[in-house]
Every structure is written in C-alpha cells, then in structure tokens.
Amino acid sequence: MYSFPIDYVEPVFRPPSEAKSLILPVTNGCSWNKCTFCEMYTQPQKKFRARKPEDVRQDIANAAKSLGGIKRVFLADGDAMVLPTRRLLEILSELKAAFPELQRVSSYCLPRNLARKTVEELTLLREAGLKILYVGMESGDDEVLERINKGETWESTRSALVKIREAGLTSSVMVLNGLGGSTLSRQHAVNTATLCNETQPDYLSTLVVSFPQGEQRFREGFGPDFEPLSQQGLFEEIRTFLEHLQLERTVFRSDHASNYLVLKGNLGRDKQKLLDQVSLAITNPGAVPLRTEWQRGL
Ligand code: SF4
Numbered sequence: 001m002y003s004f005p006i007d008y009v010e011p012v013f014r015p016p017s018e019a020k021s022l023i024l025p026v027t028n029g030c031s032w033n034k035c036t037f038c039e040m041y042t043q044p045q046k047k048f049r050a051r052k053p054e055d056v057r058q059d060i061a062n063a064a065k066s067l068g069g070i071k072r073v074f075l076a077d078g079d080a081m082v083l084p085t086r087r088l089l090e091i092l093s094e095l096k097a098a099f100p101e102l103q104r105v106s107s108y109c110l111p112r113n114l115a116r117k118t119v120e121e122l123t124l125l126r127e128a129g130l131k132i133l134y135v136g137m138e139s140g141d142d143e144v145l146e147r148i149n150k151g152e153t154w155e156s157t158r159s160a161l162v163k164i165r166e167a168g169l170t171s172s173v174m175v176l177n178g179l180g181g182s183t184l185s186r187q188h189a190v191n192t193a194t195l196c197n198e199t200q201p202d203y204l205s206t207l208v209v210s211f212p213q214g215e216q217r218f219r220e221g222f223g224p225d226f227e228p229l230s231q232q233g234l235f236e237e238i239r240t241f242l243e244h245l246q247l248e249r250t251v252f253r254s255d256h257a258s259n260y261l262v263l264k265g266n267l268g269r270d271k272q273k274l275l276d277q278v279s280l281a282i283t284n285p286g287a288v289p290l291r292t293e294w295q296r297g298l
Pocket residue numbers: 030031032033034035038039040041078110136150
C-alpha cells in the first residue's frame with residue numbers, strides 16, 4: 001500500500017496559493033494559539049512544539065525518494081518562522097540538497113516571530129531559498145486586535161512587514177472583513193488601510209470572518225457589543241477599506257470561499273473599478289454575481 005512520505009498531524013492548513021507545494025511540517029500547531037476567531041490549531045494533537053530535526057530530515061529524505069520534481073515547499077504549521085534563524089537555515093539547506101528543482105519556500109509568519117530577527121537574518125533566509133511570508137494582519141486597528149487577542153498591534157505588524165520588505169522577501173497579507181462587527185467596522189477598515197499603505201504588501205487578500213464551531217469564544221473575548229455585519233455591512237466595510245487604500249503595486253484578491261463578492265485586481269491601478277463593483281453590490285445586489293451560503297462552503 002502506498003503511504004504519503006510525510007507523517008502529518010491532522011488537520012494541516014496552507015494558503016490557497018500553496019496548492020501545488022509540498023507541505024512540510026517543521027513545527028506543530030501555533031506558538032501563540034490565542035486568537036479568539038481562530039480554530040485552526042485548537043485540538044489537543046495540535047499543541048505547539050517544534051518538530052525534532054531528525055524527524056524533519058527523515059520526511060525530506062522520504063519525499064525526495066518518492067516524489068519527483070518538487071519545486072515549491074510550504075513550511076507548516078501555523079508559524080514556522082518562530083524557529084531560530086540558525087534552524088531555519090539548516091532546513092532550507094536540507095531542502096535545497098534534496099530537491100534540485102526547488103524554486104521557492106514559503107511559510108506563515110506571525111509579526112511577533114520577527115521581533116527578534118534582523119533584516120540581515122531575513123536576507124540570509126531569502127538567499128537560502130525562503131521567498132514568501134504569509135502574514136495574518138487581520139486588522140490594523142489596535143482596539144480590534146486587543147479584543148480578538150491577536151497579541152499584535154498596528155506598530156508590531158508594521159515593523160514586521162517593513163523588515164520583510166527590506167529583506168527582499170515577498171509579503172502576502174490577510175485581512176478579516178467583519179472582524180470588528182458593526183461597532184468597530186469603520187475604525188477596523190480605516191486603520192487596516194493605513195497599515196497596508198504604510199507597508200505596501202505584495203499581495204493582499206480579504207476573507208470574511210466566520211466561526212464554523214460557533215461564536216461563543218469570540219463573543220466572550222470581544223465583549224457584549226459584538227454585532228455581526230450583514231452582507232451589506234460587509235460590503236460597506238470593504239468599500240471604506242478600498243477607499244482609504246493608497247497602494248502602488250499590490251495584487252488584491254477577495255476570492256477565498258468565505259467571500260460573498262469576488263474581487264480581483266491590482267492596486268492602485270484597479271482601485272476605481274473595484275470600488276465600482278462593491279458600490280454596485282451595495283446598491284443593486286441583483287446586478288453582480290454573489291456567492292450563496294452553500295457556495296461559500298463554510
Ligand atoms: S496567530 Fe494565526 S494560527 Fe495562531 S492563533 Fe492566531 S490566527 Fe491562529
């Protein structure tokens with residue numbers, strides 16, 4: 001019987017754009033694991049730990065033996081960048097030796113992972129093969145960030161994204177539409193836009209906040225004034241966000257399954273076009289293709 005060469009602890013997550021990558025766990029779970037909207041690593045088997053170097057080495061050797069032509073590798077789980085630079089360089093060197101056709105390595109990255117890493121260290125990692133870091137910004141509003149227990153601020157996220165840019169790495173940023181409910185919607189949209197403007201990410205995507213396992217944990221952390229946004233409210237928040245964005249060359253997407261309205265474009269070039277699409281969805285929802293609840297598949 002064929003067995004996959006990597007011994008995964010399920011569930012395993014990756015960004016949609018890493019569908020063709022070999023997913024290599026170098027840690028298990030997320031070292032923070034306290035964001036109240038996040039259910040990715042809450043099961044007991046996903047308790048955070050760094051994997052043993054010999055286990056990672058064995059997975060790489062097994063993958064090299066049984067899978068040909070690996071060009072992309074995604075380092076899992078939630079925040080591989082928590083590992084010391086020395087350890088990451090070792091992993092990147094093992095990957096390069098095992099997969100001669102390797103073109104890029106990527107990982108999720110918490111802003112806090114980079115607090116003690118210098119631009120020089122990140123540059124060394126880029127030279128060793130790391131190319132893309134996926135950063136869950138979620139919000140640029142400090143009040144929202146505190147209420148969701150993100151453990152980050154506008155400034156800590158800015159600092160991490162600036163380091164990524166200065167090191168020549170590609171940044172892909174995720175923002176959560178609806179995260180502040182109706183109470184904090186406007187400040188969430190405006191301050192997230194200012195953080196994006198300040199950091200000019202290469203890729204920016206929006207997802208709609210959702211709670212497949214129920215809202216209770218989120219509501220307890222947020223406070224009694226959480227009022228989920230209606231579909232119209234979500235669109236209005238995206239419109240405010242887009243209006244305040246001043247990006248120069250960012251690829252923008254809202255095509256994750258959680259979104260009702262799919263938007264794609266380059267910012268700033270397509271800003272007005274995207275704003276027109278959102279405005280139409282607000283004033284005349286029947287005139288634009290919107291995903292139904294079952295199509296959102298949550
Ligand atoms: S840092 Fe990311 S993976 Fe960790 S709990 Fe927060 S959202 Fe989830």
